[in-house]
Amino acid sequence: MEGMTTTPSDTGGRRRAERLAWLGYAVIGLMATAYGAALPELVQHLRAGYGELSLLFAMQSLGNTVTYIYANHLVDRHGTRGVVLVGFLLFAVGTGLEPLTASLALWAVLAFVAGVAFALVDVGASRLVSDLYRHEQAVAFNRLNLWFGAGAIAAPITIGILSALGLAVTLVFALAAALSLLGAVGMATVREVPGEPAEPGPGLRGNLKLWRSEPWLRSLTFLVFAYVAAESGFSAWVAAFVHVRGGLPVSVASLYPSAYQAGLMVTRLLIGPRLPGLRLERVLLVGAIVAVASGGFVALLGHSPALVLIGVMAAGIGLGPAFPIVLTVAGREAPRREGQVFFFVFTSLAMASLLVPWAEGQVFARLPELAIALTSLFALAMAVLATRLGRDTGRVRQHSPGV
Secondary structure (H helix, E strand, C coil): CCCCCCCCCCHHHHHHHHHHHHHHHHHHHHHHHHHHHHHHHHHHHCCCCHHHHHHHHHHHHHHHHHHHHHHHHHHHHHHHHHHHHHHHHHHHHHHHHHHHCCCHHHHHHHHHHHHHHHHHHHHHHHHHHHHHCCCCHHHHHHHHHHHHHHHHHHHHHHHHHHHHCCCCCCHHHHHHHHHHHHHHHHHHCCCCCCCCCCCCCCCHHHHHHHHHHCHHHHHHHHHHHHHHHHHHHHHCCHHHHHHHHCCCCHHHHCCHHHHHHHHHHHHHHHHHHHHHHCCHHHHHHHHHHHHHHHHHHHHHCCCCHHHHHHHHHHHHHHHCCHHHHHHHHHHHHCCCCHHHHHHHHHHHHHHHHHHHHHHHHHHHCCCHHHHHHHHHHHHHHHHHHHHHHHHHHHHHHHHCCCC
């Protein structure tokens, strides 16, 4: 496979390790849209309002936040194999028990467990791919995120089919549990994950010292927050938005997060092979501008489901390259220090996931258009930060040609 220096004895192990990373990203993609797509049905299943159901986003993101702080340290200490394996097992527990209860309190606890698993699999799989593809990280991260998109598209489609057949939409969480068990078995049978381990991180104090000394890292951290915040309106709340404002049945409304993820997939498929030759910060800027326009389009035309569908897909097209580019910039600007840089990337991601969907839930209960329109404001912040990131990283390469 491209980007890897292999011998006949390790090629098979590398391929298997990467495929397990793909499966992990498919599972976290599934869980990234499952709650949002199921919201209209969960209102009935859990006998709760939309404002109360935003607790599920908050609890999953709280699990993310707590775990992202320590996940890179765990990878440095125990390796990607152990971290991803534990993540798969926790996913199986957290998502496997959800269909068995109608208690909102228990769902909140299980969402927290799933959030812990999400972070372990996310960081472990990202670090695994970073180790395997030192010289072609942009293409490798883009390929990895395609599997995230596959899972994120599959969840709303599955929920729509279940609803149309009169079956419980909570069965989508049982699907996540089954895939997680499959991943756990696969990872348990891999004796060793090939690749070059990154240097162990210097701890929280050393991480903060790096963050204070590198302007590009500060820009990248805030950009990740803005990106996730912009994305949450399309992935977490758009199904409920078109159900409430457009009057669509659950079986149709649940497909809208898939439309957003389809936009992500289109961009990643088209741009992936070209990423090594592009100015990545400029790609981020253009994508953010597209997302700004799309958020406003969706908010203004919420009464028209067909036009909202166009706006949601356009937003996905704009934001598609964002996360693969963020991971690539992190590895490019701080080679062999991915653990330190990923600490800030994933912690910022977790904080945005924790705060924004919950806050949008409180706004949504009163003014749905405003909740969706907030996506444009965060995308605008992302555009500003992409410009700043391009300037900061340009200075790094000008003064440090060997980086």
